[in-house]
Amino acid sequence: MFLLEIFNLIAIFVFAISASLSAIKRKFDLFGIAFVAFITSVGGGTVRDVLLGKFPVGWMQDSTFSYIIIAGIIVSFLFTKYLSKLKKTFFWFDTIGIGVAAVLGTHKALEAGLSEPLCILFGVISAIFGGVIRDTLCNDIPLIFRKEIYATACLVGSILYLLLYKLGLNFYWTMPITMLTTISIRILSIKYKVRLPDLTYKLKGNPNV
Amino acid sequence: MFLLEIFNLIAIFVFAISASLSAIKRKFDLFGIAFVAFITSVGGGTVRDVLLGKFPVGWMQDSTFSYIIIAGIIVSFLFTKYLSKLKKTFFWFDTIGIGVAAVLGTHKALEAGLSEPLCILFGVISAIFGGVIRDTLCNDIPLIFRKEIYATACLVGSILYLLLYKLGLNFYWTMPITMLTTISIRILSIKYKVRLPDLTYKLKGNPNV
Amino acid sequence: MFLLEIFNLIAIFVFAISASLSAIKRKFDLFGIAFVAFITSVGGGTVRDVLLGKFPVGWMQDSTFSYIIIAGIIVSFLFTKYLSKLKKTFFWFDTIGIGVAAVLGTHKALEAGLSEPLCILFGVISAIFGGVIRDTLCNDIPLIFRKEIYATACLVGSILYLLLYKLGLNFYWTMPITMLTTISIRILSIKYKVRLPDLTYKLKGNPNV
Numbered sequence: 031m032f033l034l035e036i037f038n039l040i041a042i043f044v045f046a047i048s049a050s051l052s053a054i055k056r057k058f059d060l061f062g063i064a065f066v067a068f069i070t071s072v073g074g075g076t077v078r079d080v081l082l083g084k085f086p087v088g089w090m091q092d093s094t095f096s097y098i099i100i101a102g103i104i105v106s107f108l109f110t111k112y113l114s115k116l117k118k119t120f121f122w123f124d125t126i127g128i129g130v131a132a133v134l135g136t137h138k139a140l141e142a143g144l145s146e147p148l149c150i151l152f153g154v155i156s157a158i159f160g161g162v163i164r165d166t167l168c169n170d171i172p173l174i175f176r177k178e179i180y181a182t183a184c185l186v187g188s189i190l191y192l193l194l195y196k197l198g199l200n201f202y203w204t205m206p207i208t209m210l211t212t213i214s215i216r217i218l219s220i221k222y223k224v225r226l227p228d229l230t231y232k233l234k235g236n237p238n239v
Numbered sequence: 240m241f242l243l244e245i246f247n248l249i250a251i252f253v254f255a256i257s258a259s260l261s262a263i264k265r266k267f268d269l270f271g272i273a274f275v276a277f278i279t280s281v282g283g284g285t286v287r288d289v290l291l292g293k294f295p296v297g298w299m300q301d302s303t304f305s306y307i308i309i310a311g312i313i314v315s316f317l318f319t320k321y322l323s324k325l326k327k328t329f330f331w332f333d334t335i336g337i338g339v340a341a342v343l344g345t346h347k348a349l350e351a352g353l354s355e356p357l358c359i360l361f362g363v364i365s366a367i368f369g370g371v372i373r374d375t376l377c378n379d380i381p382l383i384f385r386k387e388i389y390a391t392a393c394l395v396g397s398i399l400y401l402l403l404y405k406l407g408l409n410f411y412w413t414m415p416i417t418m419l420t421t422i423s424i425r426i427l428s429i430k431y432k433v434r435l436p437d438l439t440y441k442l443k444g445n446p447n448v
Numbered sequence: 449m450f451l452l453e454i455f456n457l458i459a460i461f462v463f464a465i466s467a468s469l470s471a472i473k474r475k476f477d478l479f480g481i482a483f484v485a486f487i488t489s490v491g492g493g494t495v496r497d498v499l500l501g502k503f504p505v506g507w508m509q510d511s512t513f514s515y516i517i518i519a520g521i522i523v524s525f526l527f528t529k530y531l532s533k534l535k536k537t538f539f540w541f542d543t544i545g546i547g548v549a550a551v552l553g554t555h556k557a558l559e560a561g562l563s564e565p566l567c568i569l570f571g572v573i574s575a576i577f578g579g580v581i582r583d584t585l586c587n588d589i590p591l592i593f594r595k596e597i598y599a600t601a602c603l604v605g606s607i608l609y610l611l612l613y614k615l616g617l618n619f620y621w622t623m624p625i626t627m628l629t630t631i632s633i634r635i636l637s638i639k640y641k642v643r644l645p646d647l648t649y650k651l652k653g654n655p656n657v
Binding site: 289290291292351353354356357360371375390391394434 | 477479480483486494498511515518584
Binding site: 059061068080086087090096166167 | 498501560562
């Protein structure tokens with residue numbers, strides 16, 4: 031599990047930076063930025079652990095998480111201008127982040143003995159809930175609800191991890207395969223501008239809406 | 240408790256449909272719709288069970304809940320246009336839903352040995368919290384705070400259930416009586432346009448506000 | 449701990465009143481006002497206890513909390529006009545409130561054996577999370593993120609409490625010292641209009657933002 035831990039810390043670090051930049055754009059002060067960064071970084075895992083009844087929740091058992099988040103916030107403060115230009119770099123780290131979080135969430139739910147649909151759900155929740163909390167605090171409609179391939183990539187990654195796990199594959203195989211799949215879906219969907227449809231067209235001319 | 244289980248599943252099913260329609264109107268994509276539907280359906284019960292320290296929370300112990308929600312989402316996708324015209328049908332199902340949720344929340348709190356005011360509070364929370372989360376995610380001020388007879392009906396139903404329970408009445412009597420009361424209050428308040436007052440008139444001419 | 453209990457009840461009472469006034473201004477009806485007041489008053493402590501895995505959460509173990517909140521709501525309803533003029537009075541009570549909540553949160557986290565950075569975080573969360581939930585429900589960007597000395601005062605109070613605790617000082621000394629420090633920082637920062645900077649100036653002329 032050592033490799034997963036490393037990737038998990040990378041994911042938390044990058045989530046902290048992306049949340050900080052989001053808060054800076056909204057003119058939050060230094061404390062507000064730090065608070066939003068913290069909640070975004072640990073939010074998904076916290077909801078996951080609370081629902082599983084695992085206390086204390088993951089990030090509270092190991093100070094490393096707190097230090098990594100603080101490091102992410104400090105980096106955001108120092109290199110605000112530089113980092114906000116690196117959109118592609120973020121896209122990559124962020125994609126790695128959700129890939130790891132989806133795998134970790136699915137894995138923890140499997141270990142807790144949950145049913146298959148719940149394991150998949152936990153993978154997706156772990157990956158996206160932090161961002162949902164961040165956008166809600168920033169008074170936006172969560173982006174995830176409209177930029178759907180983000181979440182759909184997590185969904186596919188989570189389902190694939192479950193299938194490979196059931197087939198009895200070793201963790202050192204399932205993790206890279208699942209992560210690469212999630213990352214590839216996200217990259218290809220951005221490159222070819224693939225989007226899930228919305229259904230508003232069905233409501234046209236309906237006076238009750 | 241078999242009857243209550245059936246009604247509970249109906250409530251979850253209808254909450255999933257109403258949340259889906261709400262998300263479709265806001266141009267969420269397919270995934271966003273499914274996510275909002277899921278959270279709205281299980282939100283009230285999740286908050287209730289987490290506060291009571293009951294883990295895993297209710298909907299995670301039984302896959303039936305997940306399947307019912309998925310069924311509700313699929314129905315919403317397939318019959319969007321048709322369902323959005325059935326305002327009266329929804330009103331009825333939704334009213335049945337909050338009636339059952341209020342009774343179930345009060346009942347679970349009584350079983351957990353909470354004090355009377357907390358049992359009433361848990362009834363109301365179970366009935367309305369899903370909707371509050373839904374509206375917050377959709378970036379609205381929760382409707383419940385302004386269409387108050389909705390919540391007031393839950394409050395009366397919850398208090399009545401507590402009273403009948405303390406009188407020692409059998410569950411098969413208390414449930415239909417409480418539910419019918421909640422439903423009647425909601426229907427009559429809509430029919431006669433009864434609303435609780437707001438207090439803004441008290442603030443007129445106050446320079447500090 | 450008796451003194452702390454008294455201050456805690458005062459804090460909850462005042463949080464209930466300030467939240468009620470906030471909801472009245474937004475034209476919430478009577479029920480909406482009561483609901484927002486309740487969540488604001490118990491929100492910080494609930495998040496704290498859930499994260500610590502302490503069930504049932506604090507306010508559910510003792511009906512006194514519920515009665516104090518109900519009293520606060522009734523006072524708000526009866527004296528809306530009068531109270532909304534007493535801005536300075538509120539400022540004082542509110543400042544006492546966050547001071548106590550920061551100390552209590554830090555103390556409970558220390559008792560639960562958490563690491564130092566987490567104890568400080570719990571102090572801040574206990575003090576401000578109720579207000580964050582309130583502002584999110586009211587569809588605002590949480591004020592706390594832009595009026596930062598509020599939260600920074602909690603942060604300093606929480607750190608100071610931790611230091612004095614580690615030095616082995618008696619609770620009857622650490623509490624008043626910590627509270628007075630928190631209160632003084634808040635008052636002086638308002639008086640001399642001290643604010644933490646935001647970082648938007650770093651983003652000027654950046655086409656990616």
